[in-house]
Amino acid sequence: MGVITDNLDLWRDALVGTLILFVGGGILALVLGIIVGAMRVSPVPIARGVGTLYVNTIRNTPLTLVFFGFAFALPPLLELRIDPVQLGIAALGIYTATYVAETIRSGVNTVPVGQAEAARALGLTFGQVMSLVVMPQAFRSVIPPMMSVFIALLKNTTVAAGFSVVNLGSIRAYLSERGESQMAVILWVMVIFIALVLLLSWLQRRLELRWKVAR
Template sequence: MGVITDNLDLWGEALLGTLKLFFGGGLLALVLGIIVGAMRVSPVPIARAVGTLYVNTIRNTPLTLVFFGFSFALPPLLGVRMDYTLLGICALGIYTATYVAETIRSGINTVPVGQAEAARAIGLSFGQVMTLVVMPQAFRSVIPPMMSVFIALLKNTTVAAGFSVLNLGSLRDWMSERGENQLVVIIWVMVVFVALVMLLSWLQRALEKRWTVSR
């Protein structure tokens, strides 16, 4: 335990960095993923084409290259210096949004077509059909796969360690400079990630139980 108790300041900053990347990237991924998922099933051909292009391009690009693009290409392009944590959040959010979009799309496909047609028949627009009829049901059916996406996002936060963002993934290097055993540090980082994943799994079960009862 000495590797933790003797370095509480560094562990706290690293955990906070991981949580910033996770919640910031998760929020961006959820908002963007819902929009892209709706575009993927839109009756407008251009919207479907843009959504498909975005998903196929970003999802098939390694996450490390996405980080390189945001860290070294975006700031010079905009002509401004940007915080690496913010750039990491953007990279994680935009990358994870493709998986969120596909999960949402699979959930939309589980909703009977007749419900959407009935909603359109009474005069609801496409946006109203999606927000009032389709999306509420789609979200309930995709809780397990959606939580798997966010668990993957949590583990992907460690990629930011290679881009000067302090998080749990970069603790080994920082601790080695303080003379700590690197293997012990890695084991404790693993324990923290296991605890965080278990917390997300508990949240998944709680949401499934609550929404199943409410049906």
């Protein structure tokens, strides 16, 4: 326990950094993923093409390379000095959005086609059909896979440690400078991540129960 109690300041900053990356990246991924997922099932060929290109390009690119692009290519291109945390959130969000989009698309495919056709027959636009009829039902079927995506996002936050972002992935290097056992630090980081994943699993069960009753 001394590894933690003697370095509470570093553990606090690392945990807060991880949560900021997770929450910020998760919100960006969810918003962008819903938009791209809708584009993937859009009747407009251009929208489908753009959505497919985005998903296939970003999803097949290693996350580390996405970070490299945001850390070393984007700031000079924009001629701006951007905070590393903001770059980390953007990289995680844009990368994870591809998996959110595919999860949303799989959920949309579970909704009977007749419901969308009936909604269009009533005069609803594509946007109204998606937001009022299809998406509410799709979300109910994708809670487990969507939570798996966010669990992967949580673990991917450690990649930001290599790009000057303080989080649980970087605390080992800081504590090694203070003479702490690296093995003990790694084990405590593992325990913290397990606790966070268990919390997300509990949230998944609560959402599944609530949405099941709502049906």
